[in-house]
Amino acid sequence: MSPDTGPTPITAPETVDVLVAGGGIAGLVATAAFAASGFRTLCVDPAPPITDEMAPGADIRTTAFMQPSQALLERIGLWSRLDPHAAPLQIMRIVEAGGRQGEVREIADFNAAEISDRPFGWNLPNWLLRREILAHLATLPLAEFRPGIGVADILPRTREALVTFSDGGRVKADLVIAADGRDSPIRARLGIAATTWRYGQKALVFSATHPRPHGNVSTEIHRSGGPFTLVPLPDGEDGRHRSAIVWMDRGPEQRRRVMLAPEALAKEATERSGGLLGPLTIEGPIAVWPIITRFAHRLTGPRTALVAEAAHVVPPIGAQGLNLSLADIAALLDLAEADAAALGSAPMLAAYERKRKWLVRTRVQGIDMLNRTSIAGAPLLRDLRRIGIRLIRDIPPLRRRLMHAGMGPGLF
Numbered sequence: 555m556s557p558d559t560g561p562t563p564i565t566a567p568e569t570v571d572v573l574v575a576g577g578g579i580a581g582l583v584a585t586a587a588f589a590a591s592g593f594r595t596l597c598v599d600p601a602p603p604i605t606d607e608m609a610p611g612a613d614i615r616t617t618a619f620m621q622p623s624q625a626l627l628e629r630i631g632l633w634s635r636l637d638p639h640a641a642p643l644q645i646m647r648i649v650e651a652g653g654r655q656g657e658v659r660e661i662a663d664f665n666a667a668e669i670s671d672r673p674f675g676w677n678l679p680n681w682l683l684r685r686e687i688l689a690h691l692a693t694l695p696l697a698e699f700r701p702g703i704g705v706a707d708i709l710p711r712t713r714e715a716l717v718t719f720s721d722g723g724r725v726k727a728d729l730v731i732a733a734d735g736r737d738s739p740i741r742a743r744l745g746i747a748a749t750t751w752r753y754g755q756k757a758l759v760f761s762a763t764h765p766r767p768h769g770n771v772s773t774e775i776h777r778s779g780g781p782f783t784l785v786p787l788p789d790g791e792d793g794r795h796r797s798a799i800v801w802m803d804r805g806p807e808q809r810r811r812v813m814l815a816p817e818a819l820a821k822e823a824t825e826r827s828g829g830l831l832g833p834l835t836i837e838g839p840i841a842v843w844p845i846i847t848r849f850a851h852r853l854t855g856p857r858t859a860l861v862a863e864a865a866h867v868v869p870p871i872g873a874q875g876l877n878l879s880l881a882d883i884a885a886l887l888d889l890a891e892a893d894a895a896a897l898g899s900a901p902m903l904a905a906y907e908r909k910r911k912w913l914v915r916t917r918v919q920g921i922d923m924l925n926r927t928s929i930a931g932a933p934l935l936r937d938l939r940r941i942g943i944r945l946i947r948d949i950p951p952l953r954r955r956l957m958h959a960g961m962g963p964g965l966f
């Protein structure tokens with residue numbers, strides 16, 4: 555030890571109202587929401603955010619925000635920033651292509667106009683969401699985002715939680731929001747168990763241009779192995795029509811495909827899309843995501859609420875994952891605004907658990923069932939799926955009920 559360096563002084567912890575662990579999209583939205591509502595909110599994340607589509611490791615997935623999620627983004631002052639980049643989803647099309655040769659056997663269109671004067675939702679790229687939400691946070695006096703540090707330990711006490719960061723810093727917070735992802739270190743630290751279901755599936759994610767316009771139609775094509783989904787993106791500056799693609803299939807097939815040259819992959823993707831939008835040309839990077847379902851057995855611990863993938867992970871079917879997460883955040887925000895003095899208290903967290911646990915569990919089980927139906931390879935199961943799609947399409951009350959359910963009430 556050099557003479558002029560003594561032991562590191564122990565500094566008093568900082569104090570905030572809300573500590574958000576995790577600067578994924580859910581964590582960033584939670585930070586914006588609580589700061590806009592008057593709570594001093596600090597968000598930390600060990601991984602610096604990537605806000606450039608072409609940078610290695612960029613999150614090239616897109617998120618379709620359904621109407622209730624858009625309402626939350628509007629309520630917290632974020633939507634005006636996102637709106638210019640969003641592609642509306644007016645029609646959700648389900649295509650059953652489970653014939654022997656993969657031929658299209660049923661098409662069911664669900665038009666938002668049947669239940670609303672607005673689109674079902676709006677689609678935005680995740681990397682762009684990070685860029686815009688971070689820019690918004692910089693304008694909020696009560697919000698701070700600190701990348702490069704993570705939560706290393708959490709000690710819940712009666713009046714607050716004492717959180718220690720990976721750089722040794724400490725903070726006292728009334729409420730800790732764990733938005734620290736599917737392997738949530740906070741969930742593990744608090745000893746909250748989680749159940750995981752695996753399907754042996756992976757999703758290939760990429761953007762593609764195509765000669766035919768998508769017409770604001772989001773299309774999910776079911777054959778076997780999982781759905782192939784085309785989600786509208788705004789046309790490029792060069793005027794070319796673009797869609798985001800999520801292609802779910804068995805792991806070994808996807809490992810083979812990801813090694814293909816882009817032209818060869820585009821050829822397979824065009825074939826799998828049934829040529830609906832014409833030949834696809836792949837743009838930019840290709841990402842591979844393992845598909846699982848996971849749900850935490852509890853959504854709360856002392857002074858802590860789990861949200862988003864820390865609480866639930868679902869296969870990307872019907873654009874539910876992040877929408878379910880924004881519903882978690884909206885529920886917490888409602889409780890915090892109803893009684894700010896009770897922020898992070900046991901009654902507030904019990905109310906959050908009651909409000910969300912069974913809604914989340916029901917939704918998770920529903921999406922699991924849809925995914926298993928889409929994986930189905932046996933002809934009998936594929937025929938049953940075809941009958942199901944036809945019934946939903948042809949019975950108006952059933953169709954409208956499903957449209958409402960997909961958009962919101964079960965989520966929020």
Ligand SMILES: Cc1cc2nc3c(=O)[nH]c(=O)nc-3n(C[C@H](O)[C@H](O)[C@H](O)COP(=O)(O)OP(=O)(O)OC[C@H]3O[C@@H](n4cnc5c(N)ncnc54)[C@H](O)[C@@H]3O)c2cc1C
Pocket residue numbers: 575576577578579580581598599600601615616617618619703704705706733734735736739740757759800843861862863864870873874875876877878879
């Ligand atoms: C292929 C695919 C397509 C999808 N499409 C849609 C869609 O169209 N619509 C939809 O609603 N959902 C969709 N989803 C789901 C959605 O993308 C995810 O739910 C969402 O991105 C997860 O966000 P998150 O913030 O919970 O987690 P993450 O993005 O994983 O963020 C967690 C963050 O926590 C950080 N972290 C980890 N450890 C710590 C620590 N100790 N302290 C602090 N921070 C920590 C990590 O660095 C990370 O940045 C899709 C998912 C997939 C796989």
